[in-house]
Amino acid sequence: AQTVTQSQPEMSVQEAETVTLSCTYDTSESDYYLFWYKQPPSRQMILVIRQEAYKQQNATENRFSVNFQKAAKSFSLKISDSQLGDAAMYFCAYRIFYNTDKLIFGTGTRLQVFP
Amino acid sequence: DGGITQSPKYLFRKEGQNVTLSCEQNLNHDAMYWYRQDPGQGLRLIYYSQIVNDFQKGDIAEGYSVSREKKESFPLTVTSAQKNPTAFYLCASSIQDRAQETQYFGPGTRLLVL
Numbered sequence: 001a002q003t004v005t006q007s008q009p010e011m012s013v014q015e016a017e018t019v020t021l022s023c024t025y026d027t028s029e030s031d032y033y034l035f036w037y038k039q040p041p042s043r044q045m046i047l048v049i050r051q052e053a054y055k056q057q058n059a060t061e062n063r064f065s066v067n068f069q070k071a072a073k074s075f076s077l078k079i080s081d082s083q084l085g086d087a088a089m090y091f092c093a094y095r096i097f098y099n100t101d102k103l104i105f106g107t108g109t110r111l112q113v114f115p
Numbered sequence: 116d117g118g119i120t121q122s123p124k125y126l127f128r129k130e131g132q133n134v135t136l137s138c139e140q141n142l143n144h145d146a147m148y149w150y151r152q153d154p155g156q157g158l159r160l161i162y163y164s165q166i167v168n169d170f171q172k173g174d175i176a177e178g179y180s181v182s183r184e185k186k187e188s189f190p191l192t193v194t195s196a197q198k199n200p201t202a203f204y205l206c207a208s209s210i211q212d213r214a215q216e217t218q219y220f221g222p223g224t225r226l227l228v229l
Contacts, residue, residue: 004157033216043203045158045220052216091157095216101146101165102173103207103218105157 002027004094006106013082014114020067021077021109023092030054032096034068035103036077039089048090051075079111087113118142119221121206126226128193128200136191136224138206145211147189148218151175152203161204164189165211193226201228 004025013019025034036048051059051068059066063083067076079086089110093103119140128134138147146165150158160173164183178197183189189208193200203225207218 035217037220042222044222045205045207047217047219050217093157095218097216100171100173101163102148102160103150103158105159107155107157 002029002094002096002104004092004104004106006092006109008109009107010110010112012112012114013079015082015084017082018078018080019082019111021079021090021092021111023075023077023106025073025075025092025094025104027073027094027096029096029098031098032094034066034075035093035095036064036066036075037091037093038086039091039108041088045091049077082113084113084115087111119206119208119219121204121221121224123224124222126224127229128226129229131195133192133194134226136193136204136206136226138189138191138221139187140189140206140208140221141187142208142210142219143186144208144219145186146209147183148207148209149173149179149181149189149191150205150207152205152223158205161191200226202226 032053034051037045049061063080089108092106122137148163149161162181164170180192205223206221209218
């Protein structure tokens with residue numbers, strides 16, 4: 001069964017510092033996509049970053065970057081120069097496409113940012 | 116502005132009542148999805164549709180029904196058979212192109228049982 005595990009229910013970071021959120025997943029597929037979504041108090045899910053499994057290069061979006069280790073099935077999110085607006089729930093998700101089309105989500109990590 | 120809209124923002128259901136949640140998108144996306152979010156959990160797929168007049172069950176379809184008569188619209192009905200409907204419901208859409216596999220989400224509907 002495909003699963004996504006986020007082992008850190010809560011994390012905290014000081015403004016301007018760097019924090020890394022962990023995510024591991026389990027799959028037998030070779031072609032898939034990985035995502036990090038942010039859910040602020042408004043509860044709308046906002047895409048932070050995505051990674052195609054066939055690409056070796058780690059994705060980067062401004063202050064957000066990932067460390068994708070395909071063999072280890074690990075997909076961590078690094079937030080650099082943390083800002084107060086980064087405080088939110090962060091969900092790691094894995095998308096499968098063959099036979100069914102869905103995102104499989106982890107249980108989320110709540111990130112607090114302190115001034 | 117292009118985007119996904121969901122209505123209402125809050126919905127109250129009486130026991131034995133069916134209620135319908137609206138989801139509309141003007142992104143010209145082919146695929147649409149309904150997810151349910153419970154406290155302390157990630158999202159779980161209820162139903163999805165990759166093309167008009169066709170849809171498939173997700174992991175927790177029991178007690179729910181959908182229709183896809185138009186590309187822009189994918190309403191979700193929570194029937195009286197759903198015994199624990201209190202949750203946050205999120206609609207999403209995506210382009211069915213392997214180069215663009217991102218699902219974009221609407222603002223959600225919170226359903227509460229009276």
